[in-house]
Amino acid sequence: MLKTVSFFLPLLFFEILAFAQQNPEWNAAKIKLRLEKLNTVGRVLYLAAHPDDENTGLLAYLSNEKKYQTAYLSLTRGDGGQNLVGDEQGQYLGLMRTEEQLAARHIDGAEEFFSQALDFGFSKTAVETFQFWGHQRILANVVWIIRKFRPDVIICRFPADQRAGHGNHWASAILAHEAFNESGDPTKFPAQLKYVKPWQAKRILWNTYHFGSMNTTSPDQFRINIGVYYPLLGISNGELAAESRSMNKTQGFGVSPDYGDRWEYFETIAGSKPEHSLMDGVNTSWSGVEGGGNVEPLIREALQQYNMNRPDKIVPVLLKIRSAIEKIQDTSLRNHKLQETDQLILACSGILLNAYAAQPYVVAGQDLQVQAETINRSDIPVTLESVNVLGQKEETGELLTGNILVNKSYNVTVPSTAPISQPYWLLKNHPAGYYEIPDQLLVGLPENPAALTAVFNLKIDGQPVSFTRQILYKHTDPVRGQILDPLVVAPSVTANVQNDVYLYTSQKSQQIEITLKSYKDQVKGIAHIQAPSQFSVENNDQPFDLPQAGNETVMHFNVAPSSAVTSSVSDTLSVHLKVDGKDYDRGIKIIAPGYIPTITVFPFAETKLVAVPLKVSGKNIGYIMGAGDKVPQALEQMGYQVKMLGDNDLANGNLQQFDAIVVGIRAYNTRNSLKYDQPRLLDYVKNGGTLVIQYNKNFGLVTNDLGPYPFEVTSHRITDETSRVNFLSPDDPVLNYPNKITEDDFNGWIQERGVYFVENADSHYRRPLSMHDPDEAPLDGGLIVCNYGKGKYVYTGLDFFRELPAGVPGAFRLFANLIAGKE
Template sequence: MNRFKLIAALLFVTSFSFAQTAPPADIATLRQNFKKLDVLGSVLYVAAHPDDENTRLLAYLAQEKHYRTGYLSMTHGDGGQNLLGNEQSELLGLIRTQELLAARKVDGAEQFFTRANDFGFSKGPEETLKIWNKEKVLSDVVWVIRKFRPDVIICRFPTTGEGGHGHHTSSAILAQEAFTAAADPKRFPEQLQYVQPWQARRLLWNTFNFGTTNTTSPDQFKIDVGVYNPSLGKGYGELAAESRSNHKTQGFGSARQRGESFEYFKTILGDAPQNDLMDGVNTTWKRVKDGESIDAAINIISKSFDADNPEQSVPALVKLLGKIEKIGDVYWRAQKAKELDNLIASCAGLWFESYVAEPAYALGDSIHVRSQVIDRYSNKVKLNSISVNQTETKFNSLVIPANQLQTYNSTVLADKITQPYWLETAHSIGTYNIPGQLYVGNPENPDLPAATFEFIIEGKAIRFERRLAYKYVTPVNGEIYQPVEIAPPVTANIASQDYIFNNSYPQTVTIKLRSYTNSNGSISLKSLAGWKIVPEKFDFSGKTKGDEWTVAFTVSPTEHRPVTSVLEAVATVNGKAFSMGVQHIKYDHIPNITLFPPSQAKLIDINLKIAGKKIGYISGAGDLVPEALRQVGYDVHELTEKEIMNGDLSGYDAIVTGVRAYNVNERLAVEQPKLLEYVKNGGNLLIQYNNNSGLVTKQIGPYPFKPVNQRVTDENAKITILDEQNPVLNYPNKITQDDFNGWIQERGLYFVNDIAPNYKQVLQMNDPGEAPNNGALITGAYGEGRFIYTSLAFFRQLPAGVPGAYRLFINLLSKPKAQAIP
């Protein structure tokens, strides 16, 4: 692909749905597209995370006003929690990216991102912008504005902090600075080889009324976005609920709202709207030179459109395309030509796609591609060529027979691993690395395998792109489309991400390998100072596609081992080295996600003592704590309701509830008396943090306390030990200040207050400038047993291998046998 074609491909990327490869072509969609074709206006909505966007407003702007509408999310939502599974950090960000894309398919807007990483809750913009690297993220916002060219920019949050989250406030600060910077050719001039400076007309704040915070007022400009769209058979409150309900990892299923609903706006920069959001902006074809004739042609075609015979509009639409391609405004020429191309294909009854025979291929292998084309109305459309990954098949104006499915086969090379572009290299806490300017803003890799079709329609050559997909059929769901995977020849997954050494004994490191092609080679672990690895390598040969096998290395600590080392597996295949694992994320509401993370694990030397062995675990909203406990030798059993209600719990040294268990597990309200009975009879119950909103029972413990929305976000915040003699700080491990070093993302969240005197408050901590908080860890005796509630973020620390977090968590699990329990 030459440089010009690459730039074009990256700048103008078509959308893709895992339910189908072709865009909708129903009559309601065609009528909406005719209306959109006649509107030249754009609006960009800016906020910080997936779910921050106002889906009702986006749907209204995109499908009622027919503006080109976009949502720029600063982050992928990597730092949140997951109500569906145990994916965290980057993996959660990948899921939420796809949830946003699913939401946009409903409300009709487009999706963009910056390189900012959602590193967790931040209480102010100063911290956020420092960690994000303000200048880099600002450059991304400027790029999106210059590329998207919005007439109006709308912020979800203000710069003054009412949004509550430092990321929220930062998104508004960046939007405000970018509003001016995007128009200044001296700012980020390296972008100007691809885009031009752009000055939006105005920047507005979409004020809100959330909970106890009401920032709206009667004198603000307002729009009724609760209107009904008869073409869609829905109002925008209904569309908004469908869109927002795609945020399933956050539990944001929403009821459909109907009827009048006003959105309020405060002007931040630019002139204030008086009568319309686009006051002062010409959104008709008069916006471009000689646009009046185009507007007149669109009106004639729209009025004469026959829903029973849409193909009759094709000749006029093709002539219209010729006119649009001659306008001088490069931006609107590209946008409207793309819209018109799709409208012509839909009216012509033209359907086409390219799909592959297998779900995954190895880098360098051949991919068999099947392309199918059908012209449902006539034999007037001709196929000129199909190109896939630089491999072009020419058909020289081949006539497509009317309503007869045509199939064409081709073979192309798998030339690039399908790794999410922002995860190709290691990143800092605050920002991802972007491989090049043209990748910035894209929600997915813009250069994923795709097919380009060129048709001759009414004598005019028109090109279309379709993303390659793997298509298959299941007895339950019928026809399914999923993204194509291009993998390294062999992947190597290390069985655990952490190996905890608390003595000099060796451990077995198991590696699961998978071949994606015919392969010969070896697998080895890179040598590490302070560690002995046996054997040096394992050879393999004669492996074929789909083969899986395991090998086991023995890793032994030596006398001078470091506290933490990174173990890396290297598969040498046909003379080339690869150090990548494979991870699949599969949920019914989004496309399958495949990534190839580094084939690495941590070796962690911890002075760790363990008491007890058997742990009962009650799952919450998804965390990796059970796996971490198994890594250090615990027998962890995930308890069922039957076992809790009718079983003998006395055999468990401790029972632990997962994060947010009392928010997501309704049955805990019924099971709670049994758990407290277990404590009363001598058990040890450890409750991890819960959100203060939506608790299934008001009293989690034997005595009152209340979770509240308070947290300590500085992972290095000073810790004051309030109760030095408490067994949780002394048995079996002596906890000191050193055990709070190296924590990640945050100390804790949703601390507790209104704590009954029956509890001991063990630790005190606070973020800079805030009052000390004692609600991170409380313990209390109940009968013969011990109850513990902790808001410390163990669910992040243990998977990250934080030594002190392991030592403290083990203490929480370990109730002394012959000692009074505070």
């Protein structure tokens, strides 16, 4: 009989069921290290602002050498960063960086937490950061995570002052200190005490550093040598740290390992100063745990008996350890150590438990076939008592012996209440500084709790033990081999709008293309377009019929401005699919860079409609892609014909066929061939072409000769996207042809004005604009222009790569002027 169950389980302690554990991938050496770690009860929380802020060397050392339970709290998911491996920005980049962090923690052995703070871009002060985040909101998050994780020691990456170099960094240190003081006070955030108890860490430290010219270390600070070598693993801590840090691929943070001694320094912020160990005054053995007196002797017994050739021989002792741990009073520690013990039991006995689906998507209320696999690859007597797949429980009582794989198939029904597999922090639209989180118990989790699971109830050497496995989609790639991805709960139907932005320069109608896809059979309904009031839809409310799961259909809607385009408008069009009385308003986006699990997300089915009085000069554009951006699509919306230029085009092609060549962001950081192609590009300008180069970082340039005359790329930026723009040369052609640029064209910009501005520009360059952040001097290096031979050269740090995809009207007008040839 098929059964369905309520979808949500109580989440009183996210340490227990937040994520369904998968099979441990440990060899005999790792098993021994994990056994030693079971005998240590200390906890350390490392805290900073972004993915990649953490000291992976210290995390690896604390987790693997000292064997503390170690975690990194990144306040944001890095949504405002840049992307070296693709064109994803904003929340999509945040999803990628979340998975990068989880992969890094898998390597260095630490855990990962996040707050609801959103990385809104570079910030110069903590005051500005808190204006976006909400000081008390994120402080409550940090207090919550401390009370849940209960660290003995908290370590900050940054100081609580300007030396932090970034307002988010600065704010993270302030929050860490405040949370250290308040997490133990029951009068602070008392609503949390329904689920957790107050917790006071022993001390909070600042992990000082020597970055370039910034050296905050000193001989009088407490220090430890993390440059250890792990003989069992055949790897040094520096190698482990480098492998972990190199997972931050979107940020281009691949690094080489350090070998030999490496000292880390610490300044005490509050609590007692350490003299001999980070854990001075903390009992990190089981003797300090109420009810834990019997655990440590059993672990010592397991270590004494451990034989790397026969790890299964210690399973009986591990089962005794499990029984002893079940009796301790500390719920948080008990749950964590039970998880560690259960993973050791599986690893030592060679028990494998898997739950697979043969399809990537399923819809709530739909039938699903699940394959449950079990195998016992040891001499330990193991019985598969029962398997519970989404509420369907089958009593088996089957003995697992002889290294024989047992496959069982289950036809189950996904609960009708199952929500779509949308990251919990993206369920709702959110403001610029933080995510809306619907449930307090989700705060801190790096990902959604496992939704579709199978529970394997075993009896191992006579003792009942249960293991939960997330149901995964198993498939095979001819190059990569077996791939395991999360099984995705999809809506019945999705709608993907072809373009992120539709640009209107007149009242002429445009055809908006929308692709519908069904995820179950017999999906029929009406597609409705909700357009902004300034636009009209000619052929709204079209019927559709998708008879089978996986069917797609393409629909077209004619949308036009309701009146002549005489001023700029930017607003959102949304798609609503009416099916059986329900409103489906989501699209689907898949991010699959290959080095992290496939990410499936269901964004709102929306696009930007931008009406702007725009003139363009020229038609044919060559585009040199750098790190990745969506500017070419914006250029096509503006009416240009765009050709992407490869290395052969740049080296041998006819560049003069283009009215302008645009260079994508960070191209001179990422395309080594530009070192050799740059003379040809400058000759192209000299012979009458227009070259527009978007920002590059000020380090790692393949050539310093970016322009026909010298200038220097700096790290200067304008972080206030509302900063007033001063017209230093209002009559400059770049501000007048073919569009008259005014202050209104700088309204509605997002995240920042620009990055990596230039300075010390040769006198041949014109600098028509300046702007400044609060309490800072004006910068005039965001846009430089010069005539060179018969053509025009432009270098700009202004954020067109963000503004154009966001549908900012003035960005289109100004970019058209940059592209235009000499007036």
